[in-house]
Amino acid sequence: MNSRVQATSRQTDGPLLKVTDLKTHFRTERGLVRSVDGVSFSLERGRALGIVGESGSGKTVLSRSIMGLLPGRNTERSGSVVFEGEEIIGLSLKDRRKIWGREMSMIFQDPMTSLNPVMRVGKQITEGLKIHLGMDNENARATALRLLHDVRIPEPEKRLNQYAFELSGGMRQRVMIAIALACGPTVLFADEPTTALDVTVQAQILELIGEQRRDRNMSVILVTHDLGVVAGHTDEIAVMYGGKLVEKAPTRTLFANMKMPYTEALLRSIPNIEDPSHTRLNVIAGRPPDLVNPPKGCRFSPRCEYVQPKCIAEEPPLLTAEHADHVYACWYPVGSPVYREKRAQLDKAKKSAGMSQVGAG
Numbered sequence: 001m002n003s004r005v006q007a008t009s010r011q012t013d014g015p016l017l018k019v020t021d022l023k024t025h026f027r028t029e030r031g032l033v034r035s036v037d038g039v040s041f042s043l044e045r046g047r048a049l050g051i052v053g054e055s056g057s058g059k060t061v062l063s064r065s066i067m068g069l070l071p072g073r074n075t076e077r078s079g080s081v082v083f084e085g086e087e088i089i090g091l092s093l094k095d096r097r098k099i100w101g102r103e104m105s106m107i108f109q110d111p112m113t114s115l116n117p118v119m120r121v122g123k124q125i126t127e128g129l130k131i132h133l134g135m136d137n138e139n140a141r142a143t144a145l146r147l148l149h150d151v152r153i154p155e156p157e158k159r160l161n162q163y164a165f166e167l168s169g170g171m172r173q174r175v176m177i178a179i180a181l182a183c184g185p186t187v188l189f190a191d192e193p194t195t196a197l198d199v200t201v202q203a204q205i206l207e208l209i210g211e212q213r214r215d216r217n218m219s220v221i222l223v224t225h226d227l228g229v230v231a232g233h234t235d236e237i238a239v240m241y242g243g244k245l246v247e248k249a250p251t252r253t254l255f256a257n258m259k260m261p262y263t264e265a266l267l268r269s270i271p272n273i274e275d276p277s278h279t280r281l282n283v284i285a286g287r288p289p290d291l292v293n294p295p296k297g298c299r300f301s302p303r304c305e306y307v308q309p310k311c312i313a314e315e316p317p318l319l320t321a322e323h324a325d326h327v328y329a330c331w332y333p334v335g336s337p338v339y340r341e342k343r344a345q346l347d348k349a350k351k352s353a354g355m356s357q358v359g360a361g
């Protein structure tokens with residue numbers, strides 16, 4: 001039997017999770033879709049990592065791939081995922097099941113489709129407790145009640161007997177969190193946990209996840225396309241583009257000193273709530289790369305305002321910035337002489353276009 005599932009010899013040194021050169025490719029009629037294409041990072045216990053990137057950049061596939069939650073057919077996965085000192089790539093379904101819930105769990109992207117519509121909320125929480133922790137009915141019910149209380153659902157006793165459709169969006173998301181927390185996971189993946197919610201509820205849910213992380217010394221991987229969402233709720237941020245990790249840094253460093261023009265463009269796409277005149281979302285011009293035939297060189301080069309011949313010819317490796325914990329994949333990062341020169345040209349062109357518009361009006 002794999003020693004991981006004996007749960008006795010836990011390794012506490014080193015990172016909790018170490019992902020090395022992880023690749024997840026799907027065989028399709030169109031060809032091989034390289035959804036995750038050589039991602040490496042590590043995560044310490046109790047820390048929160050944000051994974052950000054546009055739609056289709058591979059965030060969900062990366063999270064599911066780490067957990068071993070992908071359908072086996074037509075999927076090619078390689079690389080290494082070491083969790084608490086042990087390799088978990090290649091574990092049998094039986095052994096992976098022992099990890100799900102108790103060691104790693106996930107709040108899925110859409111609570112309405114992830115919750116069972118014909119099963120009462122209470123039963124959806126108690127099932128896992130009975131299967132994974134061997135609790136009896138009474139114990140499982142008491143624990144479910146406490147979990148609903150922990151995630152601040154009003155009138156938790158009443159909710160146990162309700163169905164998902166009887167709850168508001170925010171409450172459903174809280175139920176999903178309760179289910180994910182039920183078996184005391186070491187790592188919680190939260191995949192866009194707040195997209196369907198209004199801004200106030202969104203903030204409450206993120207607060208709640210943070211609070212549970214601190215109380216339980218749990219690690220959190222918060223997946224989102226919105227750099228604004230992760231800003232106040234993570235210790236580190238990993239930026240994904242076209243199946244690759246293209247920048248990673250402690251959250252403060254990233255915001256103070258981002259290197260990738262793509263990260264900068266993601267930041268510009270955050271709507272500014274404080275300024276109602278600028279609430280229009282600035283999407284990044286151009287299309288995300290085709291993951292069957294990704295561009296040669298830097299995958300962002302066809303959309304990058306600062307593109308140079310080298311960017312098209314040669315793929316940049318992950319380089320280390322001023323501090324070793326900041327890596328980025330760009331030949332001409334933000335602030336470099338080439339970047340500054342191009343920025344000045346762009347600003348000048350913009351200014352003269354604005355002037356000629358004023359003249360024409």
Ligand SMILES: Nc1ncnc2c1ncn2[C@@H]1O[C@H](COP(=O)(O)OP(=O)(O)OP(=O)(O)O)[C@@H](O)[C@H]1O
Nearest residue numbers: 026028033035054055056057058059060061062225
């Ligand atoms: N089973 C599959 N077969 C083929 N392609 C897939 C499969 N699953 C995902 N993909 C493709 O992999 C890419 C990455 O998908 P993924 O769901 O990880 O994106 P994401 O970053 O989570 O996007 P979003 O922000 O929209 O949730 C997409 O182009 C998607 O179409």
Ligand SMILES: [Mg+2]
Nearest residue numbers: 059060061109
């Ligand atoms: Mg996704």
